[in-house]
Amino acid sequence: MDEGAVDRLAAAILRTLGDRSIFVVGAGRSGLVARAFAMRLMHLGFSVHVVGETTTPRMDPGDLLIVISGSGETLYPSTIAREAKKLGGVIAAITSYPDSTIGRLADVVVTIRGRIKPETTTDYESRQIMGIHEPLTPLGTLFELSTMIFCDALVSELASRLGKTEEDIARRHASLE
Numbered sequence: 001m002d003e004g005a006v007d008r009l010a011a012a013i014l015r016t017l018g019d020r021s022i023f024v025v026g027a028g029r030s031g032l033v034a035r036a037f038a039m040r041l042m043h044l045g046f047s048v049h050v051v052g053e054t055t056t057p058r059m060d061p062g063d064l065l066i067v068i069s070g071s072g073e074t075l076y077p078s079t080i081a082r083e084a085k086k087l088g089g090v091i092a093a094i095t096s097y098p099d100s101t102i103g104r105l106a107d108v109v110v111t112i113r114g115r116i117k118p119e120t121t122t123d124y125e126s127r128q129i130m131g132i133h134e135p136l137t138p139l140g141t142l143f144e145l146s147t148m149i150f151c152d153a154l155v156s157e158l159a160s161r162l163g164k165t166e167e168d169i170a171r172r173h174a175s176l177e
Helices: 003-014 028-043 075-086 101-105 124-130 141-162 166-171
Strands: 022-026 048-050 064-068 090-095 108-111
Touching (some): 064 075
Parallel strands (some): 022 048, 090 108
């Protein structure tokens, strides 16, 4: 991974402390990863919202939108990213394709490699001769799992930078479960 990109994402998140909000968006399983990331950011004390929820407030200039999209082309997240850009938001993309629509809109791009699109060479023998080996996981699974691990690692880094302990995090954990 590009450590500079990771540091830029961490810095963008830290800049929201105080009077800025973080919004997260993704579709499908990437959306579930985004929701899990939002929960952990909330545990650290950030003002964070999942786009599309009924309690999501307006985005103001300078707020941060984190878009998680393996392909970087998924319609819903790319539409949200375009709108956030018009509103003066800072866009961070976590994607496998930095040159995608979402990647080009983003101010910060963290690239996480993972198979998103099915292999185009379907003949097994041809793939073996060419050295093309498909992973055993379908579609975007590698991206989604890798992104979940990355987001949890980033939360640990943010907690360290903020001096937060596990007890601090636990105090913000849901109590109505």
